[in-house]
Amino acid sequence: MSGGVDSATAAARAVEAGHDVTGVHLALSQNPQSYRTGARGCCTIEDARDARRAADVIGIPFYVWDMAERFKADVVDDFVAEYAAGRTPNPCLRCNEKIKFAAVLDRAMALGFDAVCTGHYARVDPLTGALRRAVDDGKDQSYVLAVLNTEQIAHAMFPLGDTPKSQVREEARRRGLLVADKPDSHDVCFIADGDTRGFLARQLGDAPGSIVDTEGTVLGEHDGAFGFTIGQRKGLRVDRPAPDGRPRYVLSIEPVTRTVTVGSASQLDVREISVERPVWTGRSAPAEPIECLVQLRAHGEIHPCRAWPDDGTLKISLLEPARGVAAGQAAVLYDGDTVLGSGTIASTAALAGSAA
Amino acid sequence: MLPEAIAAMTEELAQLGNPSSLHNAGRRARRVVEESREQIAEVFGARASEVIFTSGGTEADNLAVKGLFWARRSSDGRHNRVFTTATEHHAVLDSVRWLADSEGAVVDWLPVDPVGAIAPSVLEEALAPHAESAAVVSVMWANNEVGTIQAVDELAAVAHSFGVPFHSDAVQAAAQIPVDFAGSGVDALSVTAHKLGGPVGAGALILGRGVAPVPVLHGGGQERDIRSGTLDAPAIRAFAVAAVVTASRLEAEAARLSALRDDLIRQVLQAVPDAVLNGAAPGPGRLPGNAHFSFPGCEGDALLLLLDAKGIACSTGSACTAGVAEPSHVLLAMGASEPLARSSLRFSLGHTTTQSDVDAVGSVIGEAVSRARRAGSR
Numbered sequence: 001m002s003g004g005v006d007s008a009t010a011a012a013r014a015v016e017a018g019h020d021v022t023g024v025h026l027a028l029s030q031n032p033q034s035y036r037t038g039a040r041g042c043c044t045i046e047d048a049r050d051a052r053r054a055a056d057v058i059g060i061p062f063y064v065w066d067m068a069e070r071f072k073a074d075v076v077d078d079f080v081a082e083y084a085a086g087r088t089p090n091p092c093l094r095c096n097e098k099i100k101f102a103a104v105l106d107r108a109m110a111l112g113f114d115a116v117c118t119g120h121y122a123r124v125d126p127l128t129g130a131l132r133r134a135v136d137d138g139k140d141q142s143y144v145l146a147v148l149n150t151e152q153i154a155h156a157m158f159p160l161g162d163t164p165k166s167q168v169r170e171e172a173r174r175r176g177l178l179v180a181d182k183p184d185s186h187d188v189c190f191i192a193d194g195d196t197r198g199f200l201a202r203q204l205g206d207a208p209g210s211i212v213d214t215e216g217t218v219l220g221e222h223d224g225a226f227g228f229t230i231g232q233r234k235g236l237r238v239d240r241p242a243p244d245g246r247p248r249y250v251l252s253i254e255p256v257t258r259t260v261t262v263g264s265a266s267q268l269d270v271r272e273i274s275v276e277r278p279v280w281t282g283r284s285a286p287a288e289p290i291e292c293l294v295q296l297r298a299h300g301e302i303h304p305c306r307a308w309p310d311d312g313t314l315k316i317s318l319l320e321p322a323r324g325v326a327a328g329q330a331a332v333l334y335d336g337d338t339v340l341g342s343g344t345i346a347s348t349a350a351l352a353g354s355a356a
Numbered sequence: 357m358l359p360e361a362i363a364a365m366t367e368e369l370a371q372l373g374n375p376s377s378l379h380n381a382g383r384r385a386r387r388v389v390e391e392s393r394e395q396i397a398e399v400f401g402a403r404a405s406e407v408i409f410t411s412g413g414t415e416a417d418n419l420a421v422k423g424l425f426w427a428r429r430s431s432d433g434r435h436n437r438v439f440t441t442a443t444e445h446h447a448v449l450d451s452v453r454w455l456a457d458s459e460g461a462v463v464d465w466l467p468v469d470p471v472g473a474i475a476p477s478v479l480e481e482a483l484a485p486h487a488e489s490a491a492v493v494s495v496m497w498a499n500n501e502v503g504t505i506q507a508v509d510e511l512a513a514v515a516h517s518f519g520v521p522f523h524s525d526a527v528q529a530a531a532q533i534p535v536d537f538a539g540s541g542v543d544a545l546s547v548t549a550h551k552l553g554g555p556v557g558a559g560a561l562i563l564g565r566g567v568a569p570v571p572v573l574h575g576g577g578q579e580r581d582i583r584s585g586t587l588d589a590p591a592i593r594a595f596a597v598a599a600v601v602t603a604s605r606l607e608a609e610a611a612r613l614s615a616l617r618d619d620l621i622r623q624v625l626q627a628v629p630d631a632v633l634n635g636a637a638p639g640p641g642r643l644p645g646n647a648h649f650s651f652p653g654c655e656g657d658a659l660l661l662l663l664d665a666k667g668i669a670c671s672t673g674s675a676c677t678a679g680v681a682e683p684s685h686v687l688l689a690m691g692a693s694e695p696l697a698r699s700s701l702r703f704s705l706g707h708t709t710t711q712s713d714v715d716a717v718g719s720v721i722g723e724a725v726s727r728a729r730r731a732g733s734r
């Protein structure tokens with residue numbers, strides 16, 4: 001229970017469904033003040049108090065579990081290392097994979113609990129055990145849960161998946177939960193001021209390098225390649241306009257030479273994606289290429305594709321090119337609204353057959 | 357709360373009158389307060405004039421530690437050293453740390469032995485080189501976590517041989533063993549009502565008449581100009597009733613609790629042979645109602661959750677502001693490793709504890725420990 005409206009309502013629903021429910025708030029910072037302040041995030045003393053109060057109202061036991069060390073090692077350090085390697089990680093996904101449905105689930109199972117119930121917006125198909133999108137498109141979180149394997153999903157409960165967020169708030173109000181009007185959390189919970197670039201700079205220090213165009217012409221300098229993400233347009237600090245006057249975008253980030261390459265929008269086009277550490281959800285790896293849909297970032301567009309396993313990795317060929325596909329993000333395969341599997345984007349290419 | 361204390365408090369809550377008012381209703385309330393003061397003084401071997409009412413043990417500890425430090429330093433600027441142990445309750449510990457951080461105090465942390473006791477010779481050796489700069493000594497009467505009883509009278513005598521005032525936090529001890537202010541020779545003694553079966557929110561600092569700490573709370577000067585704030589006559593009345601009732605049953609209750617506690621220890625060690633009993637051996641050196649164990653390989657908070665679900669309330673020590681269970685500072689000071697300190701649980705027995713409560717722990721502790729071990733330690 002983060003102290004927000006979703007987990008509180010999920011807990012209340014689980015109780016109503018007849019489960020024996022215990023509320024757990026995760027302490028994710030060894031020094032709570034050092035993470036986010038205010039009511040938006042998931043790591044403050046105020047949030048712990050809100051969660052405790054919600055548990056009181058629902059009438060369930062409540063405990064705080066200290067996951068700070070695991071969170072730092074598996075989520076924060078991984079986040080920093082991924083940026084340092086020129087990729088764009090998704091820490092919420094990593095937290096679900098390593099903390100909520102691993103460390104917390106393992107501990108809960110050992111203590112005699114059967115499942116971890118969260119306020120995520122997603123559904124689990126009762127017949128197949130597959131993960132499905134939530135009915136509320138705008139809130140759907142199946143993308144950040146798709147990293148879970150079949151076993152993890154079998155021990156997960158998402159009671160809010162069938163309800164639009166607006167109704168959840170209404171329901172929370174009706175249940176007397178004071179967090180009903182608490183603002184949604186956005187951004188990265190462990191970056192207190194929302195300044196990801198500043199956070200990375202403090203962690204990684206200055207690592208200056210060049211900003212170049214596709215011909216190798218130096219257009220400017222930067223303090224750290226980690227401040228950039230593929231497809232980024234704003235904040236490039238390039239003085240010279242492009243010859244055609246059109247905006248420039250980050251095309252690639254090379255961490256060793258700390259070179260950031262920029263170019264036109266059309267140069268962002270990607271058709272071929274190579275994905276590492278694929279996870280298949282509610283099914284085994286397909287023997288033949290499958291026609292399906294793929295989502296390449298949280299709340300991103302959905303692209304028709306062909307996907308096939310290839311020597312422990314997964315290859316994806318998009319039917320139409322996608323733009324701004326960043327290594328480190330997840331590629332999640334869907335059949336309609338059902339998650340088939342996912343993996344981490346390792347590399348991309350514009351042309352068929354050239355994804356390295 | 358003891359039923360006698362609830363009845364006395366309930367009756368007094370319906371009465372009108374501020375004990376500091378001069379009219380008839382005020383005089384009536386004043387009489388209640390003064391009779392209560394006399395009863396409390398008698399229970400703790402003090403004179404009525406030595407009882408300073410406070411809001412509880414935390415305030416009494418703050419007043420004693422900070423107030424005596426300030427008074428001693430203003431009488432002689434060289435007096436800037438505080439002598440205490442790292443096993444004190446946070447009310448003393450954090451007052452001392454605040455004096456160090458904000459008032460320039462130098463703290464001498466007196467080492468305790470593996471059961472949490474401090475030998476008088478240790479205090480003597482610590483004071484000897486600093487006789488001129490010593491401001492105050494504070495050592496608790498009995499430890500609230502592991503139940504170890506200190507040789508307070510001998511420690512006070514050592515402090516006095518160097519001319520240094522001695523404070524003792526007797527909050528935990530007062531409910532379970534005789535606490536004699538005059539007999540012990542201490543200069544300041546903290547007690548609180550709720551540990552005696554009285555209400556939360558009332559307590560006292562018992563202060564020798566020549567001892568004048570600088571106030572922490574300033575205002576009407578109701579208590580000897582040392583403590584300000586309107587006196588809470590109903591709570592003070594209930595405090596006195598609880599103190600008298602508890603004192604009258606002290607010997608019999610100590611024997612009853614010791615027997616229950618010894619049986620609890622036996623049952624726990626039978627179910628979990630590698631559990632470790634922390635603190636002094638059961639007997640005159642340990643509070644009768646305290647049993648404190650480490651369960652190697654467990655997280656204390658996992659055990660607490662499992663026992664809580666079985667209706668057994670126990671304690672892991674302290675929690676931080678966010679609610680995370682922290683390793684006991686008492687065990688760490690006694691030399692335990694952090695994993696061992698994290699694996700610890702305290703069981704407190706009191707006037708409502710029965711044999712069936714002890715048996716309930718005995719019947720579930722084995723399974724709870726195996727489960728908690730499967731859940732692992734960090």
